[in-house]
Amino acid sequence: MKHLVLVLFAVLLHTVTIKPCASVSVPLFHVFAHCVDWNKQYDNPFNYSEVGLLADIVSPEKTVTIDGFYFQDYNRSLVNGKEHLQAVGLPLWCFRFSPIVEGQHSVTVSIIDKTGKHKITNMTFQATREGSDMQGYVRVGKNNIHFQFDGGKTYFPIGENVCWVSYDRGTYGYDNYFNSLAQHGGNYARLWLTDVQWDGLAVEISVGKYNLGDLWRLDYVVALAERLNMRLLMCTESFNLLRSKSGPHLWETSYYNKANGGILDHPQDFFTSELAKMDYKNRLRYLIARYSYSTSVFAWEYFNEVDITDDYNSNAQVLWINEMTKWVHRYDVNRHLISTSFSNSVGDVNVQSLDSLDFTMTHNYGQSDIAMTTALYAKKKLLQYHKPSYVAEFGISNEDHDKEGWSLHNGLWATTVQLAAGTCMTWWWDSWVAPNHLYGIFDGISRFVNDIGNLADYAWVPVVNATVSVPTLRLFAMYGHQDKETTGLVALWLQDSCSTWSQHFAGNTCKTQKNVSLSLSLPRCVEGTDHVVDWYNTTSGQQISSMQPKCQSNVLSLTAVEFVNDVAALVHVA
Known part of the structure; x- marks a missing residue:
């Protein structure tokens, strides 16, 4: 687990003994985790209406309250080809939180049950960009x-x-x-x-009861x-x-x-x-x-x-x-x-x-x-x-x-x-x-x-006005452009219709295609400007050829590289 910070507190007869811990630093979008040994017994420790851990977290921007969860740690081993889980210690109450803003975060941990809210401890950690890829959710x-x-x-x-x-x-x-x-x-x-x-x-595994072993597997x-x-x-x-x-x-x-x-x-x-909805909501929670x-x-x-x-x-x-x-x-x-x-x-x-x-x-x-x-x-x-x-x-x-x-x-x-x-x-x-x-x-x-890059930065539309010189070939293509720019990008895949799984299973093979001509009508294809077409081998994803065709009357004319079964291309439209 990414940069797991685990801080354990021993709780005996609901008297909290805090083990000293140094100030910790957590990369943004990585997890800060904390567990409490709360030894009181409950009919169903998974039922939030009966008991739960709460963490109130104050960041430089806002305060959030998140739930904790009942947890059992395990060790795994492979015995005669079958996974075996061995429980490690006793169950704990834990929470996990990933900071999304830099700076100091203050945390207050409590247990809440039908007898009231029991404050456990306060702690702090520092969230930093160091060690984070900053991608987020x-x-x-x-x-x-x-x-x-x-x-x-x-x-x-x-x-x-x-x-x-x-x-x-x-x-x-x-x-x-x-x-x-x-x-x-x-x-x-x-x-x-x-x-x-x-x-x-x-x-x-039954209404309101969860499988701690499979949950540990899901953690893994x-x-x-x-x-x-x-x-x-x-x-x-x-x-x-x-x-x-x-x-x-x-x-x-x-x-x-x-x-x-x-x-x-x-x-x-x-x-x-209502009972079923309550059960499913509790599981979601x-x-x-x-x-x-x-x-x-x-x-x-x-x-x-x-x-x-x-x-x-x-x-x-x-x-x-x-x-x-x-x-x-x-x-x-x-x-x-x-x-x-x-x-x-x-x-x-x-x-x-x-x-x-x-x-x-x-x-x-x-x-x-x-x-x-x-x-x-x-x-x-x-x-x-x-x-x-x-x-x-x-x-x-x-x-x-x-x-x-x-x-x-x-x-x-x-x-x-x-x-x-x-x-x-x-x-x-x-x-x-x-x-x-x-x-x-x-x-x-x-x-x-x-190689396409940031797909989400482009407004994409299907290429619907296109012709291929060989009737048995099919063109799948989309055209995208970025806001306030004349440049665009075409991503295309040219497939021989004989190259379906059913045709291959029937023993049919596709012939080599040479000098196949394509014409694509594009809304932002500047006449007389050189464009770049990079052709790709679809098996390896490697670029195999590059060309520089021109547009005429918003129509881009291409000649495909020699191929069998299929070929792909990226067209950088100036």
């Missing part, structure tokens, strides 16, 4: 298309779903997946924090993401526990089900029952207390595919999301982004248009032509809802038919140059990407995106 970018850090740099998610790990390997499995992703330019993963009976990170995974400069989409719940029909349904064994000692008569009551400090938390996702819960009701979902977002904003002082997802690729118009959701996502499966489908949805939702959008899950009907990863390659490139806020994110991380060693496919797109 992820926000909606100023172009409302892409994401952007507090520091101004674009965050363009490149990665995959890593919703659970296989073979009982626990955090060791996340080590493998995350390191493989990061080595090839990946900077994003999606986690499931729900009890879906797979080897995941189940926060809540968040810290791993911080070290690798990755960002995490934290999906807090999935349809499975509220579904009794076809597909992967778990209502029969769900801890929400009254038949199993839960609190719900029917799955859809989750969104209307705990997750915020424990993880909202981290700049590696990209966003909160309320639900995975909420529309396939039993008897889905759009109006009830609108009310529920608005209520939950108000709750999150009340406690998450760092205002992480918020979204939710749907099984139906179109989604729910009433929900996706809500101001209480910061971006939209698409899930899409079973397409023979990944590029056309994923690019369509990413662009369509952006233009419909005027907020960032990307394909958060995709896959083909049988991944064994694409062991070379053409569907992944094509999805990454098509969405990137068609106004998506991030690449499309493959679902089959454990059964397809890792076993077939497909992580190298991320190399090309990550280097290309890096």
Whole structure:
């Protein structure tokens, strides 16, 4: 964990013994953490209406109050291929906070329970720029298309779903997946924090009761993401526990089900029952207390595919999301982004248009032509809802038919140059990407995106008026310009239509393309001025050629380099 500052206080019979500690310095956006040994017993130490730690923090700019959380430390080991956690010491009450402004911060720590508020101690720390990359948290970018850090740099998610790990390997499995992703330019993963009976990170294991072991694992995974400069989409719940029909349904064994000692008569009551809403709010509050400090938390996702819960009701979902977002904003002082997802690729118009959701996502499966489908949805939702959008899950009907990863390659490139806020994110991380060693496919797109630079600084539009001299070739392109400047940038991907995963699986191969002519109509293409076109190998992401064409009547004419399957380019328009 980045620059973890841990200050322990011994508490005996509620008499606080303070261990002397030197003044500490914490880099901006890094964590200052503090734990208290408060040995009073509670029926449910996770229930904030029963007990909680509060930290009142005075910075040079404002005062905030944040929650603490009940915590158990562990050591991990791998025994016969299975992760084993060994508890270290007794549970503690902790808080985590990342400063966002320089200067001295004063902290007052208290425990509050039904007997009152018990002040524990005061402390101070100094927040400094030294040791900080100053990126900060992820926000909606100023172009409302892409994401952007507090520091101004674009965050363009490149990665995959890593919703659970296989073979009982626990955090060791996340080590493998995350390191493989990061080595090839990946900077994003999606986690499931729900009890879906797979080897995941189940926060809540019965109504109101949390799994301290899995929470420690989640601590480890968040810290791993911080070290690798990755960002995490934290999906807090999935349809499975509220579904009794076809597909992967778990209502029969769900801890929400009254038949199993839960609190719900029917799955859809989750969104209307006051008890259920209180339970979910408490879980959100705990997750915020424990993880909202981290700049590696990209966003909160309320639900995975909420529309396939039993008897889905759009109006009830609108009310529920608005209520939950108000709750999150009340406690998450760092205002992480918020979204939710749907099984139906179109989604729910009433929900996706809500101001209480910061971006939209698409899930899409079973397409023979990944590029056309994923690019369509990413662009369509952006233009419909005027907020960032990307394909958060995709896959083909049988991944064994694409062991070379053409569907992944094509999805990454098509969405990137068609106004998506991030690449499309493959679902089959454990059964397809890792076993077939497909992580190298991320190399090309990550280097290309890096060469584009600050995507969020540009106002982008699709290039719609373009021609290609070879009818079997398809052009995916977008044009962007910066405010008050005539210069612009075109990001394009030229694909041979024979290079879909289904065509490759059928044994078809693409021929070498030579002397392909392209014409692009651009609104800010100054006549007679030299422009620069850099061509890229899509596998390696390396620049392979550079040209200087001219515009005539706002039309830029190009000749593509020789290629097989596909090629990409950046056009710097003067």
